[in-house]
Amino acid sequence: VIGYYNGKFLDPTSSVVPIEERGHEFGDGVYEVIRVYGGQPFLLDWHIERLLNSLHAIRIPSPHDADGYKELIVSAIQRSAEEEASIYLQVTRGAAARNHLFPADTTVPSVSLVVRPLSAKPDQKPGKLLIQPDERWANSYIKTLNLLPNILAKQAAHDAGADEALLVRDGHMIESASSNLWFVRDGKLITAPTDRFILPGITRRYVLELAGQLDIPVEQVKLPLSELSSVDGIFITGTILEILPIESVLSHPVFGPLDTLQSGSPHPLDVKPEECEVIW
Numbered sequence: 526v527i528g529y530y531n532g533k534f535l536d537p538t539s540s541v542v543p544i545e546e547r548g549h550e551f552g553d554g555v556y557e558v559i560r561v562y563g564g565q566p567f568l569l570d571w572h573i574e575r576l577l578n579s580l581h582a583i584r585i586p587s588p589h590d591a592d593g594y595k596e597l598i599v600s601a602i603q604r605s606a607e608e609e610a611s612i613y614l615q616v617t618r619g620a621a622a623r624n625h626l627f628p629a630d631t632t633v634p635s636v637s638l639v640v641r642p643l644s645a646k647p648d649q650k651p652g653k654l655l656i657q658p659d660e661r662w663a664n665s666y667i668k669t670l671n672l673l674p675n676i677l678a679k680q681a682a683h684d685a686g687a688d689e690a691l692l693v694r695d696g697h698m699i700e701s702a703s704s705n706l707w708f709v710r711d712g713k714l715i716t717a718p719t720d721r722f723i724l725p726g727i728t729r730r731y732v733l734e735l736a737g738q739l740d741i742p743v744e745q746v747k748l749p750l751s752e753l754s755s756v757d758g759i760f761i762t763g764t765i766l767e768i769l770p771i772e773s774v775l776s777h778p779v780f781g782p783l784d785t786l787q788s789g790s791p792h793p794l795d796v797k798p799e800e801c802e803v804i805w
């Protein structure tokens with residue numbers, strides 16, 4: 526495992542981030558996760574394109590151009606000497622005295638990175654999903670550090686004995702907590718369109734390209750939850766999990782927003798496996 530922070534390669538457990546780093550205090554930054562196969566970063570140009578889009582969306586001037594990020598990533602892989610790995614790359618608005626307003630133009634964005642070895646093949650036993658309300662903000666297309674709704678939904682799924690949360694927004698099944706969501710129906714693939722509410726996954730883009738090459742029809746529409754029973758298959762996609770087939774979908778009787786929870790009241794995310802029902 527190797528780490529990198531603002532120009533220096535180091536042990537990723539070392540304490541190098543200033544307390545008043547805006548990523549740390551505000552989650553004021555964006556990130557990418559890139560898969561390395563056989564020592565080569567996979568679909569790197571698409572990841573860098575999305576990173577630059579995310580930075581633009583939250584008005585962080587990018588500290589590197591596309592070639593600069595490529596050089597950094599390639600030298601990090603070489604230093605790590607890993608063949609099978611994940612790369613976590615993060616860019617924040619930098620370190621400055623805490624203030625909601627953007628810091629002065631002289632503040633330099635911070636770049637950090639971790640290369641972590643992975644086993645060559647992900648565990649491909651079929652997965653389970655738990656239906657959860659999508660409580661993320663209205664700009665989920667930006668890959669920001671602010672993952673609290675994703676974390677809470679995924680933990681609820683884990684507590685239910687599932688692998689991922691199936692996120693429902695306005696009655697439609699649009700995405701998972703850390704992966705894109707696909708359905709198979711009548712020989713067609715169905716996935717949500719890349720509007721502001723979903724992350725334009727790199728693996729999603731790759732699967733779309735493969736489907737095109739294989740002449741598999743794809744419909745980019747938001748499927749209502751009421752149509753779940755009509756689908757023939759489900760899978761999810763993501764950089765690290767690749768393509769994971771889904772064998773069942775669970776629901777929990779307490780499905781709703783967090784509202785204004787007070788300590789001591791029943792928590793809608795305190796999900797027990799025995800309270801869940803298999804609905805697909």
Ligand code: PMP
Binds near residue numbers: 701725729764765
């Ligand atoms: N949606 C969300 C919310 C994600 O966090 C991710 C990334 N793990 C994905 C989809 C999948 O994107 P990618 O294929 O680029 O990994």
